[in-house]
Amino acid sequence: MTKTYIISALVEHKPGVLYKISNMFWRRGFNIESVAIGTAEQEDLARITITIEGDEKDAEQFVGHLEKLIDVLKATRLDPKKAVIRELALVKLKAKDAKMRSDIFHYVDVFRGRIVDVSPETATVEIVGSKDKIDAFISLTKSFGLVEVARTGETALIRGPESVRLDE
C-alpha cells in the first residue's frame, strides 16, 4: 500500500552533500514529495527531512540507501503519530477589493495564519502546519486568484525526550 513516509536524517553540513543525497534518490527511482534541509543543533551538521511516497519496502530501502552514504550520519523513519511535523507556506493571493480582503482575512483567521505583506492588488499569507492543512488552505483560497506559492516542505522532530542525535 502506498502512503507517505517521513524520514529524518542527520548529515554532514558541507558542500556537495545535498548533491550526493539527491543523486541517490534519482538513481534508485524513489518518489520524493519534499525535502527540507537546514543547520541542525551542531553547526557542522544539517538535518534533512524527506517525505517519500511508497510502500513499506520503499521506505525501508530508502533509509538503508541513505545510511550507506558516508555523509549521512543517521537516518530514521519517523512515526507521524509520535512526531511534530510542520511546513511553512507563503501564499500570495489576489486581493483587489475590500470584500476579497475581508474574505481572505477570514480564512487566515480560521487557519491561524498571518498576513505578512499587502499591496493594492495582493495579500501574502504565511501558513504553518501540516502539509494537509496547507493544501486545504490553498484549495479554499484558490478562487481569489493564486499568484505565487512558496513552500518549505515538511520538517519534523520526534516528540518528547527521544531524539536523532549524533551522540546517541
Place this chain on the structure above:
Amino acid sequence: MSGAKALVKALEREKVETIFGLPGGAIIPVYDALLDSNIRHVLVRHEQSAAHMADGYARASGKTGVCMATSGPGATNLVTGLVTGQLDSSPMVAITGQVSTPQIGLDAFQEADIISIASPATKYNHQPRSVEEIPPTVREAFFIASLGRPGPALIDLPKDVQVDTAEVEFSDKIRIRGIKPIPTPDNTQIGRVAEMLSEAEKPFILAGGGVIVANASHQLQNLAELLLAPVATSLMGKGVFPENHPLSMGMIGMHGSKEANQIIYDADVLLAIGCRFSDRTTGKLDEFCPAAKVIQIDIDSTEIGKNKCIDAAIVSDAAPALNMLNKALVKKLKHKKKTSWSKKIKEIKEISENKIENSGKELTPPKILRELRRLIPDKSIVTTEVGQNQMWASLYFKALRPRTFITSGGFGCMGYGFPAAIGAKAARPDLPVFDIAGDGSFIMTENSLATSVLEKIPVTVVILNNRMLGMVAQWQRLFFNRRYSAVQLGNVPDFVKLAESYGAQGIRVGSILEFSKAIKTSLKEEVTTVIDVPIDPEENVLPMVPVGYSLKEVIG
C-alpha cells in the same frame, strides 16, 4: 613535503605495490614523486584499462586495486571501470589529477567535475584542498573501499595542492563520522535459520560473489556437506564452490545449466548467500522458487528482500554467519542420512555430465573450454569478456577455486577481461592467467597488449572468434527473425599479426589438437599470447532462458 610526495607516502603506508595509470598535465607532480618510490607504476594505453586492471588486481588478490589518471578526459576514461567495479563490489581506489583550485569551476583546460560524474559510482570521493588533507583522505579512501561491501573510492587532487608544501602528519585515524558499524550476525536469527535448514527436506544453496568477497568458500563447503545440500552459484559466485564437487550444480540463471535451473524449483528451503537475486540469475522473479522458503544472508541490508521476498534474513558478512550456522547445525545434523533428495541430485548430475555433444564440428566452444580446463592448473585464473564467450565460459569451464574466475557480471562490460587479466597477473605473478575473449570485446581494450608485453605481465587471450558481436547476433536470430543489424565485424584485424605487431605471440588454431598445443606453449613460455580460435558464427549459447521467462522455460 609537497602534496605529491605526501600522496605517494600515504599510498606506501597503505602498502600499495602497483598503480595502473597514464599521466597528463594535471598529475605530473605525482608522477614525478612516484619516481622516488618503490611503488610499481604500470603504464596503460587507455585509462579504462587502468581501472579494469586495478579491478582485476583486487578480485584476484582481495587487496585494493589502484588506478591513476590525469584530469578531464583521463578521469572520465576511468568511469566505465569504476562502475564495473562498483556493480561487482570490487575494492578500488582511483586517483585523478584536477586543475588548480583557483581554476576549478571556470571550465579550465581539461577540467571535468569528476567528483560529480563519479559520485553515483563511488562509495567515497573527496577532493583535498590542502596538503594537510591528503594523508587522511588516502587513509579514508582505502578504509572505505574495502569496508563491508567493497567498492570504488575516488581521490581528486588539484594540481596546486600536489605542488604546495606543508608539514604533514600521517595517522591511521578516520575522521568520517558517518561510518556505520559492520553488522554482525544476530543470534536469534542464526537460531531460526539453523532450525529452518535442519528441518528442510530439500535444501538448496545459492551462493553469490559476496561469499568470495568474504573469503568464506571453506565455510560454504562445510555447510553444504553438513546439509547434503546442492550448491549453485550466480555468475559472480563462480569458483566459490568447486564445480567438480558432487554437490555442485554449476551456475543458475539465464544461461545456467538446465539441470540447475530445474532442480532449484524442487527445493523446499533456498539459502541465498551474498547474492542479490539479479534478473539474470532468477529469470522472471514472481515465478522464481515460489514454493520454497527463502533465507538470505547479505552484508548489505538494502539487498535483503530488495528483489526477492524472503522468509528469514541474516544481515552479516558471510564468513561469521556461516561459521555460526555451521556450529549450530553440527549438533543437529550429526547423523544426517542421504535422502531421496541426495539421490535425485546425483541422478541429475549424472544426466548432465554424460550428455554427449553430437556436433560434428571440430572447434566448438564447449570442447575448447573443457580442453582448456583439462590443460591448465586448477589454481589458474581465468577472466572473461562479455557476450557469448562469457556465457560459454560460465557453462563449460569449471571453476574450482575462489578468485579464479573473474568476469564483469553486473555491468557486462565488453573489454573488461583482458585488462582485468593483466591486473590479476600483476597481483598473482605465480599463477597462469587466461582471458576467455570474444573478438568484439577484445578489440575494445586490445591496446593493453602493449602493457602486457612491455611491462612483462604475460597473460594468454583465447579469442572465440566468430567475427560477430555474437551475443547480439544470437538475440537477433532468436527474437528478431534472424534480421542481423550491425553485428558483423568482418574478419579484421588479423589477431595473429596484431599480437605480433605488439611483440606478443600470436597463434591461430584449426583443431583441438592445435589448441592444446598452443595452450601448452603458453603455459611453458610465459609470454603474452593471443590464441585465435575461429568458430562458427551461427553458434548459439544454449541453454537460454529468454528475458521475462521463468528459469523452467528453457530454450535448447
